[in-house]
Amino acid sequence: MSNLRSLRGAVAAAAFSLVFATGAAFAAEDLSIMVPANPGGGWDQTGRAMAEVLQGEKLARSVEVDNVAGAGGTIGLAQFASRPGEPDAMLVMGLVMTGAILTNNSPVTLESTTPLARLTSEYEGLVVPADSPLKTIGELVEKLKADPASVSWGGGSAGGTDHILAGLVMKAVGADTSKLNYVAHSGGGEALASILGGHVTVGVSGVGEFVEQANSGKLRFLAVSSDEQIEGVEAPTLAESGVDVVLGNWRGVVGSPGIDDEERAALLATLDAMAATEAWRKILSDRGWTDAYLSGDAFAEFLKEDDARVVQTLKDIGLVE
């Protein structure tokens, strides 16, 4: 199918170039976005949403989305980094990629790419099933302090955002992080089933994954990981509950290694324009993503800081030597 698609893309591009051969009005020409994960997940949705807006708003003539899945995104990263100097290529990435690079001993790191922008963020929520004896985040903290191993955490893949948040919470309350009892699941759905079934003590995942269940009274939010309370979620933030942690599962894009300043500026201009459109804002609100747009040098700076924090957490919970 992918072959067909690129063929179709090529035909479409050819047709377009005939039509627009005389003075195209696009900010960028033909962009390609690599999604280092399978279709359907958060990175894939981000990449496809970008393509939709960039094309729909005529910010680019064509946008090809390419999935190269595997090993927490590091296979896609390695492939992306092996083609330096491509001025129209972008790679979707985010918080979890840092962890995957470390746990998989990836030979290629994000340092060999050109940071472009952070686009979205999804905050995390801590939940318990409706019939859980834990009523507040305070009670969970007490339980963690008394017997850290007795609290089983249900969330997504090992080393991912959910796991990192569990580690950060343990550390913030002063519990022994090596006793973190984390039960990894291969996807949000599987984790949700474990939480609803009461098989784990507390569930941790993106707030959006729990809202529907919380509204229908099957789950109870204990806290959210944002810096301010989230509209529509009746729960305090971790920070205001005495657990000094703020963590967003952010997603962004990086450019090909070794592109020059002018090429980088051109991509950033396209992204700036995209983030400002009404269409992009509508997608954000439809998907429940928080706008976390941060581009250029500010993003590069953020990436460095965030990286250091993730590395430390993964060391604390014993996933990385």
Place this chain on the structure above:
Amino acid sequence: MDLLTNLAHGFAVVFQPINLMWSLVGVTLGTLIGVLPGIGPALTIALLLPVTTKMDPAAAFIIFGGVYYGAMYGGSTTAILINTPGESGSLVTAIDGNKMARKGRAPAALATAAIGSFVAGCIGTLLLAAFAPTMVEWAVKISPADYFALAILAFVSVSCLLGRSVLAGLLSLLMGVAIALVGIDGQSGQARYAFGEPSLMNGIGVVVVIVSLFAVAEALSLAADPKARSEEITPLKGRVLMTREDVRRSWKPWLRGAAIGFPFGALPAGGAEIPTFLSYSLERKLSDHPEEFGEGAIEGVAGPEAANNAAVAGVMAPLLALGLPTSATAAILLAAFQQYGLQPGPTLFSGDSTLVWSLIASLLLGNLMLLLLNLPMAGLWARLLYIPRPFLYAGILVFATLGVYGASRSLNDVIFMLVVGLMGFAMRRLDFPIAPMVVGLVLGPMAEQHFRRAMQISQDDWTVFFTSTPAGPLLALAAILAIAPPLIRRWRRRSAQTAPA
């Protein structure tokens, strides 16, 4: 009564001419990708998502539903005709289906698969409409310990797939488990048996292994054996699709397959494969002709095919009622709902959402269309077997390679395919059964991950497997199934020896 009114609303939407056309598009596309090994419904729907953003949501879901069901139909066609399951849910179908095809009974095998899928798909969809919300309440209570017990039960019950030599069968099974261990471990996040090679970290896909073991190995055996090349196979015998006898032997397996498949699909970690294994071994146990199994028993096609389609309907239950995706395809359907600003869950189902009911109505309609599309085609498909086998298999190799490469766009997968294909060829030559390997590949990781999850939650207290229900009774049942038959045989032999004296 609510159910009927809601369903009527759904049909009112689906029977609009434009939506009938979309349904036809969906089922045709689904059948095509089902026939192509490697490319599954998940990838197809993901690629369709951006195309459908501007469409009416109901129309988009009518297409998606058609693709999902259609892929299950298409998968059985290749399994029967060329001994290559297009999807992992059709693995068991290949065992007896292909034997039937070689005996000139391809139309009967295709017909029993098509009708069985239709019957089970309809039953499953109706159960989905009626009981989804209550069923999922129960399904989430199944704990990791219970899943582990289920996997063990499935392991034991597929021992009949092991073939003539138990030792060779077990070896094949364990090889499958070993292949499944390659890649990043779910619980610790560490890579196992990847030898630092990034492309191995994602593990080796079940579909890649299936395609290699069946299609590639079959083509190699054919090339290596001149006798096989000239072997006469009778593609078509008789004129009717199914004889009265065929129908008599098929209808019960259809119903039993549906009964096994639906609840498994609805389990958050159930899937479409295990019910096909269980259905096959159940039919063998209940059959008057157990000796025909493995040689072309129609029950061995009817039951599993019904089971995998009912499982697909089952998968929809947790998706719609809880927003719980339990398969890759369901995860993408969830993304599709969110694309339209809808969040599946309790409120979506109990509310008067026309969308959900038109989806359910379209599943029923898609099923009917697939039957009408596939039944007359059965004789036509079977004519494929008139193609001289060297040409046929050359074509199969091309399509298998395209499918495997197209699904991941990774040359590594093509290399795996050739390596595993060579292995499959060696296994055929040495008379090792192939099906157990795929069973190990599917069940092994499931048993392992759930075992470790259960141990993690219980803080390494292994008694959890015996104290929790239904894990304890299921394990006991598995133990009885494993130990009892040899004991009974020994006891019978003994009494036979002592009786004449």
